[in-house]
Amino acid sequence: MGTIGFVGAGNIGEPMVERLLAAGHAVRVYARRAEVRDRLRAAGADLVDRVRYVAACEVVVSCLYDDAQVLDVLPEVVREMKASTVLVSHTTGRPETLTRLAPMGKAAIVDAAFSGTAEAVRAGRLTVYLGGEPEPVETAREVVSAYADPVVMTGARGSALRVKLLNNLLFAAISQVTLRGLKAGRAMGIEESALLDALAVGSGGSSAGRYITARGGSERYVAAVTPFLRKDLAACRETAAELGTDLAKLLAAACDGPMNLDNFENGVIR
Structure with missing residues (x-):
């Protein structure tokens, strides 16, 4: 080449x-x-x-x-x-x-x-x-x-982007659930690092949990990924609207949690 x-x-x-x-x-x-x-x-x-x-x-x-x-x-x-x-x-x-x-x-x-x-x-x-x-x-x-x-x-052409947008939509939802779980763990007296270690080898683990660990905890993770996920969810919402696809429930799941993802760059979730 x-x-x-x-x-x-x-x-x-x-x-x-x-x-x-x-x-x-x-x-x-x-x-x-x-x-x-x-x-x-x-x-x-x-x-x-x-x-x-x-x-x-x-x-x-x-x-x-x-x-x-x-x-x-x-x-x-x-x-x-x-x-x-x-x-x-x-x-x-x-x-x-x-x-x-x-x-x-x-x-x-x-x-x-x-x-x-x-x-x-x-x-x-x-x-x-x-x-x-x-x-x-x-x-x-x-x-x-x-x-x-x-x-x-x-x-x-275009299918790879649709796959990625759906991937990131699901990843955002899983991240929100994982962050809620970590918050619940702290309220129950469980160190976040200990819970992340347990999730890494348990059935409740996910790629979100691994990324949170790699970033050094929830706070750093949220600061690092929120701008990217907000951008991608905005693109996902707009693409779904163009195709006439209803993603309201998935978008709601992705926006419900510690990360502020419902304030999209190009509008708010509808």
Whole structure:
């Protein structure tokens, strides 16, 4: 495979670039922060000062934060990409955003929503969902396999984002229940760390419990994940409304708990 372009070298994107370089790929990166550029240049990446300069690459990977960044940054890239190239979008957001992006150019677009942390990327164990046409999806699979395992094919473009939004909706609900359980444990005189250790090997355990432990407890966990879950639940609510799907009960479960998730960025739960 030729040079891979990369946009969005943040907390998750930077280790993705590192894994791509370690796998032997040539990587051309557009990054805004000077310290990130310096680290990735030292690691062997080719740094460019204009985002459109990544468009000449055979594959462009985008790991931008949200839909607003996608629509702000990527049109300039998509307009200059060739029909034979592939854009792999890791952003968790609305499938409709990629639908708006696609007519701006000729490149194939694959939605590649992921589940996991920067530590999972560094270990090569990030979970990535891929949605799109078979040939571009296979190209995307070859690229993301540098940092992802498993890679799950979900169907047509947009399906990976819908899977991820539902995943995060369920994760938010489970997180709220787990946080309530930890609060109940403290009221019953049980140390939070002791209860988390017990849940880790018990039937009441979950990925939420593991993440709370990894973050160092409920307070740090809530501070870290609330902005991301609020953003993703807003996208989930909007996507469900566009599809005519009733998610009211699931959204209510996701918002009922210690995390303040009902104050969405783009409105409140209805």
